[in-house]
Amino acid sequence: MEFFTDVPGPVAFAGSEPVPGGLAYQVYNPARTIAGKRMEDHLRIAVCYWHSFNWPGSDIFGVGTFDRPWLNPDMDPMEAAKFKQDAAFEFFTKLGTPFFCFHDVDMAPEGRTLRESKSNLDEMVDRAADKMSETGVRVLWGTANLFTHPRYAAGAATNPDPEVFARAAAQVRHALEATHRLGGANYVLWGGREGYETMLNTKLKQEADQLARFLELVADHKRNIGFNGTLLIEPKPQEPTKHQYDYDCAAVHGFLERYDLLGDYFVNIEVNHATLAGHSFHHEVAYSVENGIFGSVDANRGDYQNGWDTDQFPNSVDELSLAMYEILRSGGFTTGGFNFDTKLRRQSLDRTDLFHGHIGGIDTLAQSLLVAEAMLYDGTLETAREQRYAGWKGDLGEQIVDPNTTLAAIADAATKADLDPKPVSGQQEALENRVNQIIWRTT
Ligand code: XUL
Ligand code: CO
Numbered sequence: 001m002e003f004f005t006d007v008p009g010p011v012a013f014a015g016s017e018p019v020p021g022g023l024a025y026q027v028y029n030p031a032r033t034i035a036g037k038r039m040e041d042h043l044r045i046a047v048c049y050w051h052s053f054n055w056p057g058s059d060i061f062g063v064g065t066f067d068r069p070w071l072n073p074d075m076d077p078m079e080a081a082k083f084k085q086d087a088a089f090e091f092f093t094k095l096g097t098p099f100f101c102f103h104d105v106d107m108a109p110e111g112r113t114l115r116e117s118k119s120n121l122d123e124m125v126d127r128a129a130d131k132m133s134e135t136g137v138r139v140l141w142g143t144a145n146l147f148t149h150p151r152y153a154a155g156a157a158t159n160p161d162p163e164v165f166a167r168a169a170a171q172v173r174h175a176l177e178a179t180h181r182l183g184g185a186n187y188v189l190w191g192g193r194e195g196y197e198t199m200l201n202t203k204l205k206q207e208a209d210q211l212a213r214f215l216e217l218v219a220d221h222k223r224n225i226g227f228n229g230t231l232l233i234e235p236k237p238q239e240p241t242k243h244q245y246d247y248d249c250a251a252v253h254g255f256l257e258r259y260d261l262l263g264d265y266f267v268n269i270e271v272n273h274a275t276l277a278g279h280s281f282h283h284e285v286a287y288s289v290e291n292g293i294f295g296s297v298d299a300n301r302g303d304y305q306n307g308w309d310t311d312q313f314p315n316s317v318d319e320l321s322l323a324m325y326e327i328l329r330s331g332g333f334t335t336g337g338f339n340f341d342t343k344l345r346r347q348s349l350d351r352t353d354l355f356h357g358h359i360g361g362i363d364t365l366a367q368s369l370l371v372a373e374a375m376l377y378d379g380t381l382e383t384a385r386e387q388r389y390a391g392w393k394g395d396l397g398e399q400i401v402d403p404n405t406t407l408a409a410i411a412d413a414a415t416k417a418d419l420d421p422k423p424v425s426g427q428q429e430a431l432e433n434r435v436n437q438i439i440w441r442t443t
Pocket of ligand 2: 190234270298341
């Protein structure tokens, strides 16, 4: 049964010609070649199951507003899951995007026991596998929901009760194996409840050790089952907990280094999580690229007036181009991609609104990719950075980093040459102008 009846066929690239109803891409042209690669292969766009199909449009003051008939609690849960899956695959194919992402509980309802939950998931994964081979849509990543059920109120891996840890381990095992079975490119761990509400009842070191143990077990299991996808940790500073341990990319990086997990885990950076942590998305991408932990992106945006995760569809080329530039100059995604971890606004009631949100977001990413490519060819930013640090490639720079050099030797050299370096311009305004000029002229 067709669900999105107002969208008859696949959304096509129409260029800058306005299309009645707006159901066309103006910039996203999957086959267009950018820096030697197809646009589709650069962006690796995914639709998320949860916000798009599993969320009724509720907020903390109000119930769901959306037309999602499979969320009706009177329906048989497995019948509802199948209805939802059909609508989801119809959406993926009409939107024309190559990937989707899912939590275990988005795909299949929890059963009364762990065994029943696993069998529900197995059945729905078999069904998804058939739909994937019919449509060619693939899995960017799978994950386990370790934050909605009351048992996880005090955390999953970091719960004071080891039985909760074990229960979470069972859930992740099943979700990881389901992702593997579907040929997923990555597996994500977002520690929504891995944090605390109050330090009065919390042992910080104990919880960190538990989290590391969990991650070690998951990485071992990945190797045991021969899953070649990438394991990703998704940083977020808070919400739902007051403080989350995977606060930002730097915190995750330090944690991975401390527990000898570098190389086993990379980061899935969400735009609105970056801004909640007091960073720009650009910063988080640049940090993780430079430190070798960049993996994938949850594309969305926050609202400058709100202090929470509003998960809106991205619409700012100015902001995304800079992050896209860092991704492109590092060689682009390997297994990662752009997952739309995005929610419609509660008043966006029409079924076609889900298309409009994604089309706008995808065109914004596509335009940002064009700008990033132009920045790369322009070379101004690269040259400015190189010149700013050029001294480190000279004699003095080499002497300083030589492990045999001492502080006294550097001090003696500085004294002998009577060094009196003069400050130089950081050229910020000139660089900002160059970025804007490139954005304005890029088509
Ligand atoms: C929550 C969030 C999650 C993760 C997957 O803020 O971003 O949707 O992406 O669990
Ligand atoms: Co996310």
